[in-house]
Amino acid sequence: MDSLTHLALGAAVGVAFMGRRVAPWKAALWGAACNTLPDLDVFIDHGDAVRNMVLHRGHSHSLFWLTLLAPLLALGAQRLMGGSFRRWWLTTWLALVTHPLLDLMTVYGTRLLLPFDDRPHAIGSVFIIDPLVTLPLLAGLAVALLRRRPQALRWNAAGLALAVAYVGWSALAQQQVRDAAIAAAHAQGLAPQRVLVTPAPLTTLLWRVVLVQDGHYHEGFKSLLDDDAPMAFERFDRGAELSPLLMPVEAAQEVRAFSQGFYKLARAGDELLITDLRMGQEPFYAFTFAVARRDADGQVRPQAPVQLSARVDAARGLAWLLPRMLGRPLPPPR
Template identity: 30%
Template structure:
């Protein structure tokens, strides 16, 4: 999820745990602790573009670092905060916002290496866009309510915060339900139409959970559609050939590993080719503009460049998204 979503979630958790003890500092500590895992972005620049994709949400997002790091920070806070509060209090103030970050991120497409360094497997449920305005609205409304009721008794404000977190949890559950229902319906339609397929990938478009991208893979191509949940119809459809190259096998192997096999290859005819990750959704409907993550590979040197992720969040595309929703 984006940094703002993590910060708001951490602030609500921090308030629920410690507002009656350390006041507004509880929100600040929660917001900071919830963004600790993303410190890895400061180090990705020291890696080549392919390996950098594995560094992000790698060990920094592991359960091992969360537990050990939160214990160290709790000892530090206990020692230097000059308060009578226990180690357990400070540990929860760091641990739970940190845990919220890892928990939220596993619902995105990117994948989170929870079990590093013991396993490089990346957990991803592909059911939440990295930026979701509905989720941000719930979180922002909860924060505003906490400020509005700031003079109320702590137990009442704590209940408001917990209610906000329950709503967030239910929203995540709703998206999982939508994803499972959508994929089941797609499989039934493909089977009824006698269309062969090997795998299906689905994920919501940026900003909303009411339009989803569905990728249907067969032996040589991908059918990429955008499906409106309310309209119950396909609002965009594209057929993409997988493509293939017999050069630069080492970096290509790593890129394929990152994409989990959902990739296409485009040759530009000017000494480069592109490997495109199909798992990420964009507000764009037409390819190649709709590719969010692309790797540009030099055919001669095999040097890889990664283009900056583009999710197509522009005023025109947002207007088009509203048309697809309603």
């Protein structure tokens, strides 16, 4: 999730579990700092653009390592601000581990089971920025910090509960859309090997569906406010003919594994590209990499990966997103 949401979540957890045992602003500040801590791994340079992508949300997001770190940080908090060490331990641990657990709900991929399991896990039912996660946290926290009455803490707890309930509901909505998408695909004669269902930006009313089948993938959109008309899918080439050329390229294999099979290959001049299909929508993707070059003699030579991101124009995107979210069957911006 975005940095603001992590700050708000950590602060809300800090206030909820420290209560009035210390000044609420101290608990909020500590919780916000702990919930932000795992994302400091973005400052680590792993050597190239692909490795920086696939190794983000790695050891710093591990539930095991964060659990070991919690008592050490809690000891520092107790010495700085007083209060019970056990209470600080619980608060610190919750502020730390709720970071990767919330990240798990996005589609990116979080290695939260390291060092026992190196696979990136992702549910993908919440977009990386979603106001309905962030705003309840901020509203409840604001009341708890600005009003000195003990009852004000209930607002913080209510905001935290609403955010958690919304995230839980997003997983149920995702499953509903997944069932509808698979039924529509089968009705249209498609037999996808992989199905991806992720929310559109800023909402869980509109969902993007990607079906991977052999050398192609299909993209469609489903709003929870759509009528009973079956989903429509557009078909795109996946670049399967380039797969043998990129087989020896390590960066391409890393993206293939990290994307859990949701990728496409393409050629741009002499360069060979690989795109993670999970983050973005056709033809705008956050993670496209030029990973190799094909010489005049036909030899494929790996190169230092270069990230080539593309984003839809904000005005065009919003002009499509809002009515499509409300159930109008508009084609996506291309």
